[in-house]
Amino acid sequence: MAVQPERIEVIAPNLKRRLSGVTATIARLVPVQASMIGIVATGPGLPAGIPHLPLWRLPFLPRDRWRVWHARRNTEMLMGLLLRHVLRRRLKLLFTTASQRRHTGYTRWLIGRMDALVATSRRSASYLERPCEVILHGIDTGTFRPGDRAEVRARLGLPEAVLVGCYGRIRAQKGTDVFVRAMMRLLPDRPGVAAVVMGRAVGEHQAFLDGLKAEVAQAGLAERILFRPEVTVDRMPDWYRALDLYVAPQRWEGFGLTPIEAMACGVPVVATRVGAFEELLSDETGRLVPPGDLETMVSEVAALLDDGPLRARMAEAARARTLAGFRIEDEAAALVALYRRLLA
Numbered sequence: 063m064a065v066q067p068e069r070i071e072v073i074a075p076n077l078k079r080r081l082s083g084v085t086a087t088i089a090r091l092v093p094v095q096a097s098m099i100g101i102v103a104t105g106p107g108l109p110a111g112i113p114h115l116p117l118w119r120l121p122f123l124p125r126d127r128w129r130v131w132h133a134r135r136n137t138e139m140l141m142g143l144l145l146r147h148v149l150r151r152r153l154k155l156l157f158t159t160a161s162q163r164r165h166t167g168y169t170r171w172l173i174g175r176m177d178a179l180v181a182t183s184r185r186s187a188s189y190l191e192r193p194c195e196v197i198l199h200g201i202d203t204g205t206f207r208p209g210d211r212a213e214v215r216a217r218l219g220l221p222e223a224v225l226v227g228c229y230g231r232i233r234a235q236k237g238t239d240v241f242v243r244a245m246m247r248l249l250p251d252r253p254g255v256a257a258v259v260m261g262r263a264v265g266e267h268q269a270f271l272d273g274l275k276a277e278v279a280q281a282g283l284a285e286r287i288l289f290r291p292e293v294t295v296d297r298m299p300d301w302y303r304a305l306d307l308y309v310a311p312q313r314w315e316g317f318g319l320t321p322i323e324a325m326a327c328g329v330p331v332v333a334t335r336v337g338a339f340e341e342l343l344s345d346e347t348g349r350l351v352p353p354g355d356l357e358t359m360v361s362e363v364a365a366l367l368d369d370g371p372l373r374a375r376m377a378e379a380a381r382a383r384t385l386a387g388f389r390i391e392d393e394a395a396a397l398v399a400l401y402r403r404l405l406a
Contacts, residue, residue, distance in 0.1 A: 069100045072130040075138040076105035084134045094394040132156045139172040154404040160316035183338035200393035208328035209303040223256040227305040232263040237311030244359045262292035302327035313353045326384040330376035346379040
């Protein structure tokens with residue numbers, strides 16, 4: 063959807079053709095923000111229907127007003143600097159980071175030339191050497207919402223059991239092996255429990271997935287620890303609605319949306335202390351464990367599997383928590399308020 067240049071107040075570049083978390087963030091946010099401010103995305107790899115400005119038109123933007131250039135990658139910070147200082151476009155430069163590691167010298171140089179910074183968690187903010195605003199991601203709580211668990215399971219071909227899930231890319235970084243081995247420890251003594259691993263393994267990670275499937279088969283649990291292929295984003299809410307408990311076992315994560323997607327669907331969560339998970343969960347909605355700690359993972363998951371009333375209370379609190387502070391409208395409004403301050 064093309065937008066006339068005179069209506070553009072904010073530009074959200076996406077300079078990566080392959081789908082990534084940043085691309086998904088832009089695709090989620092820009093349509094919501096477009097009802098609040100004149101915003102467009104630019105670059106390849108974005109879904110049709112998003113307010114869009116072709117890259118080739120950037121050098122020809124009229125210099126009649128200031129606009130915000132909202133970068134989320136190094137390449138986008140660099141392009142913003144070139145547009146402002148070489149092509150003399152009137153741009154206020156904003157950078158959002160989810161990184162939780164020390165920035166390289168080059169990245170610090172780029173960050174030092176931005177007009178404002180956003181971190182997606184307090185942990186990400188701690189790696190910045192300049193003041194920033196912390197704005198946590200939100201989700202569409204109208205799409206991610208509780209549903210009829212039995213109906214969803216029947217439609218997805220999932221068992222009628224206490225069902226535990228772990229979704230996302232399958233690789234060691236994501237801790238899929240910790241989840242699978244925790245289930246291998248827990249399920250033999252709990253005949254009413256089943257688990258589902260859903261996601262995609264690509265390239266060198268395929269051998270990792272094959273090894274986990276072999277371990278499960280050798281343990282005689284192939285009918286109870288189910289491996290399912292990745293599904294499209296629009297089908298994800300049903301996969302959460304089917305669950306009694308969600309586990310996010312990552313060893314490392316930038317932010318990590320899956321816990322709040324599960325919580326929005328009324329599912330309690332056990333997650334590791336990585337990414338923004340410590341800021342997403344509370345004692346009322348789930349449990350936090352150290353990354354890679356199989357023994358603690360087994361203990362915390364067992365406590366929830368064995369206590370249905372506790373899971374029910376957590377499920378209700380989880381939905382309430384997402385509605386109170388993790389709606390995508392909240393994230394969009396916080397960013398738009400920052401855009402307006404920069405434009406003022």
